[in-house]
Amino acid sequence: MPKHVLLSGETLEYPRPTDAVAAYLARLSAAVGDPTIDEHRFIELVYSPNNPLLDPNIMPGRGTVTKAVLADPTYHVMQDLLGRKRVALGTLDMDKVRARYSLTVKEAAERAGVHESAIRQAIAAHRLSSVKDGTRHMLDPAQVDAFKPSTTGHAAPLEIVHGSVPGKRLFIKHDGNLKLAPGDWGELGPVPREARHSRLERWTKVAVIAGTKEDARFWELAPGSDVQTIGFEPFAVHGRFKVVRQINNTQQARQAFKDSEGARSSDVVLELSHPVQVVKRTKQSAG
DNA sequence: CACCAGTACCCCATTTGGCT
């Protein structure tokens, strides 16, 4: 299969073109270095009804990018040639573009509140653009912020700080896998009651109660698309969720939490290299 | 460490089949 190195640094393989498509690609490549062709004219060439890659029958006098065309890597080669034309004309500064693409995949995943693989697959599917820094993909923070992953599939994990300190507390009930962050285990001593950092995976429903003994609030959460944070410092639930129910009345909040089903946040599995231990709720830590 | 491929899982929209 023919290969094309994109401005982003990525190598794109595209299907062996027909004679007509190959000729059109050659024409566009020549136009990149042709000073008599300006950007407007180049765009006209790309979206011409004569471009054999596009569909000429949908819009009169213009080639249309259909779903099939969008899925064809050859179209992305043509778009890259447009980018190269802009670079040649000085209307696109790749140094400035590269400066804007400042996030690694890991940083982008943290920022978007999704798994790293979700970012990589979005890049592969051209739903997120990236530039290559050596072997690393780099992403634009603005695009990452605008990235709206589907809410289908597994729910994105929630980052949870729970426990109790004098005057404040936050507990949850859930149907997922709650794992305590290794840093909170210390030297195999008892899990500290205060501010335990945990990660909740594979969840569909979470009940949260937070506040003080006299002023408690209740939230019922379901997987959602927006990154949110609820709770009271230092306690928090952070991640992609939506609030399906909120109760600000202390008595009703306590009753709602009591009625909620699921494992309690005090029953956490330790995420460590040594054998997994389950920490059971005790009278002392029940609060 | 970063990337990639494969797998399992989930939700939603559409299709299919049975019932009224």
Place this chain on the structure above:
DNA sequence: AGCCAAATGGGGTACTGGTG
């Protein structure tokens, strides 16, 4: 024909293991 529930497929996610 219309309605409803089950089955199916597509699109998307997280996770794991292998590779360079």
